[in-house]
Amino acid sequence: MKELNYLNKYFYKYRTKFLLGLGFIILSKVFATVPAVIVRWAINYVTESYNRTSTEGIEKIFFQTDNFTYNIAMAGLAIIGLAILSGLFLYFQRQTIIGTSRLIEFDLKNEIYEHYQTLPLSFYRKNNTGDLLARVSEDVSNVRMYLGPAVMYILDLIVLFAVTVPIMFFANAKLTLYVLLPLPVLALSIFLIENLIVKKSLAIQKELSALSTYSQESFSGIRVTKSFVREDKISQGFAEASEVYKAKSLELARVNAFFFPVILALIGLSTIMVLYVGGNELIEGRLHYGNIPEFFLYINRLTWPVASLGWTTSLVQKAEASQGRINEFLKTKTDIISQKNFSKNLQGEVEFENVSLVYPDTGITALNGVSFKVKAGESLAIIGGTGSGKSSIANLMVRLYDSTHGSIKIDNVPIRDYDIQSLRAQCGYVPQDVFLFSDSIRNNIAFGSLFIGENQVIQAAKDADLYQNIIEFPEKFDTILGERGITLSGGQKQRLSIARAISRSPKILILDDCLSAVDTKTENTILNNLKKIMKDRTTIIISHRASSVKLADQIIVLENGEVAEKGNHESLMKLNGIYKTLYTKQLEEESKV
Missing domain, CATH: 3.40.50.300 (P-loop containing nucleotide triphosphate hydrolases)
Structure with missing residues (x-):
């Protein structure tokens, strides 16, 4: 239960509702148990043929006259009335406790989702989307089953035993022991079978997930499948995956088929014991006729709650595992935090001073000793080949990552001092992956x-x-x-x-290779429009195409995460270096087109 301790704050938050639910459980069980006593009294009353000596004590509440029909009718009406009251409070019990579990489910989902929003980009690179969704949906649903049904059935069983067992012992201690004897075996059997069902169900879910993933990829890549005439191969793969899923489902069906016969057999064992032991007690005069059906009713009342104990235990185990997975993410804290929560209207001056970046999730060095300065309202173009570190600079500027070494300043203020929300709100970022x-x-x-x-x-x-x-x-x-x-x-x-x-x-506009999918004519149109947008606004243009960066006030060329060349278009062309080679090559390719 260690992992589930995290939920104690929700039990405390909704303590009034849980206590109210407990009250409804007590009332429901009291009203559900008393009819068995009335049945015993009524049968004794009938079998003893108006023998008033048998109607001692509390029985006089129900049998105050010698009118046989009236007395039996009153007993029947009392049983019906108590059943209605028991059902009514059972409804309130379920509505209160199950409804509260839904409220906690709502709170927990929102807590997890809000926590997701605070986690850094490195977290999302390490964890796949399916796992993130599973924890906020499937795992939270498993936890809700603990908060609602499991808690309700556990309280229900405790109250039921507290109310029923003393009455049973008062009626006949020996018969009570024989009735209770098979119940632990029943609970253990259900627990073992339920655990097996859970394992089989998890295996089926895994196969279903694989089948769904296969189908999704097949449909998403249908264009490629048809182009390479691989429909038969894809269909064969689906059939093989379906065969595995079918086999797992049949295994679960066999286990489920074993479930109810075991329950019915153990219930039957309790019934046989009541008949045999109760019959002997009746013959020897230590038991009244009414006690036999009374104990049959007790068996009916006790069996299913005890049987549910195995199922409830499995719910708690699943919730423990699911809450552990949830806690793993909730304990993950972001390292992208503001040191001073500084907030102001940006002018847009950006300075990188000997900045290096090693991605924490991969250990890859993306930038090494990068330095540049862009005055407010000016534009900087960053050009380089694939993997040169261009996009890493954009990630650092909006603090999706923090630099490993060096200093980044905006308006002469360290970027880590800014309130993150305020900083990002004044930046316009066009990512490479749209x-x-x-x-x-x-x-x-x-x-x-x-x-x-x-x-x-x-x-x-x-x-x-x-x-x-x-x-x-x-x-x-x-x-x-x-x-x-x-x-x-x-x-x-x-x-x-x-x-x-x-x-x-935005005060700072960051364009991360955002024109790679447009033709040259559209690119020129957008760049001409950007001239107006870039005016009095700091603009960082990241591209692998030289034609996209020639209008910038200054250009830096990255190679292997380091600044290889720096200057404007004219000065870099005079260097006869990487920039000129790249620019000339791209012009030649465009002229051929």
């Missing part, structure tokens, strides 16, 4: 700002050279994009990402 939401074009453009008008959305689309494409759609700005923006072409996705960044009027 991500669009399954929402309207308007909402995707306006995503970067809380307060943005229609005119700003339209202007951002025009500046990104996307407006003409948008108005050609039937729904225009209300067009809903598919998953990850599948409705748009690669170039349109990049331009929409640019529009999203510039719509918030």
Whole structure:
């Protein structure tokens, strides 16, 4: 239960509801147990044929006259009334405790999700999306089963024994012992079978997950599958995965088929014991006729709660494992924190001083001793080959990562002193890997700002050279994009990402290779529009294409994470170095096209 101790704060938060639920359980069990006593009294009353000597003590409450029909009718009405009250409080019990577990599930999901938002990018690089979703959905659902059904059934069983067993001992101690004897065996049997069911179910879930993943990849890559005429191969793979899933499902079906016969056999054993032992006690005069059906009712009342104990134990075990997985992530803390929570309106001066970066999740050195300075309102272009460290600079500027060595300053203030939310809110970042939401074009453009008008959305689309494409759609700005923006072409996705960044009027604009999917003509149009946007705004243009960076005030060339060349377009061309070679080669390729 160590991992589940984390949930104690929720038990305390909703303690009133749990205590109320416990009260309903007590009332429900009292009203459910008393009818067995009334049945005993009524049968004794009938069998002793109006023998008033048998109606001693509390029985006079029900049998105050000699009218046989009236007395039996009153007993029947009492049983019906108590059953209704028991059912009513059972409803309140479930509504209170199960409902409270749903409230805690809601709180826990929100807590995990909010915690996810605080974790650094390195966390998401180490953990796959499926695992993140599983912990906030499947694992939380397992925990809820502990908070609701498991807690309710445990309390239910404790109260049931506390109410019923004393009455049974008072009626006949020997018969009570024989009734209780098979119950531990029943609980243990259910526990063992339930554990086996859980293992088989987990194996099936694993196979189902593999089958779903295979199907998703097949459908996502259907274009490649058809192009290479591999439909038969893909179908064969699906059939093999389905065969494994079928075998696991049949194994579970066999275990489930064994489940109820075991329960019924043990219940039958208790019934036989009551008949045999109770019959002997009745013959010897130590038991009344009414005690036999009374104990049958007790068996009925006790068997299923005890049987559920094995299932409940399995729920607790699953919840323990799931909460452990949840705690693992909740204990993960971000190392991207603000040292002083400094907040101000940025001017946009950026300075890197001997900055190095080693990615914590891979140990790869991305940057080594990089230094440059960009004055407020100026533009810097960063160019280099794949893996040279260009995108790492963008990651550092918006503090998705922190540098391993060196200093980064914005407006002469160390970047680690800024309030992270304030810093990022004044930066417009267009990542290399474009991500669009399954929402309207308007909402995707306006995503970067809380307060943005229609005119700003339209202007951002025009500046990104996307407006003409948008108005050609039937729904225009209300067009809903598919998953990850599948409705748009690669170039349109990049331009929409640019529009999203510039719509918030950032002080610092970071364009991370955001024109790689557009043609030269569109690139020139966007760059000409960016001239106006870049005015009085610090702009960092990251690209592997020299044509995208020639308009910048200064250019640095990265190679293997280090600054190989630095200057403007003219000075770098005179160096006859990496930049000129790259620029000339790209011009030749474009001229051939």
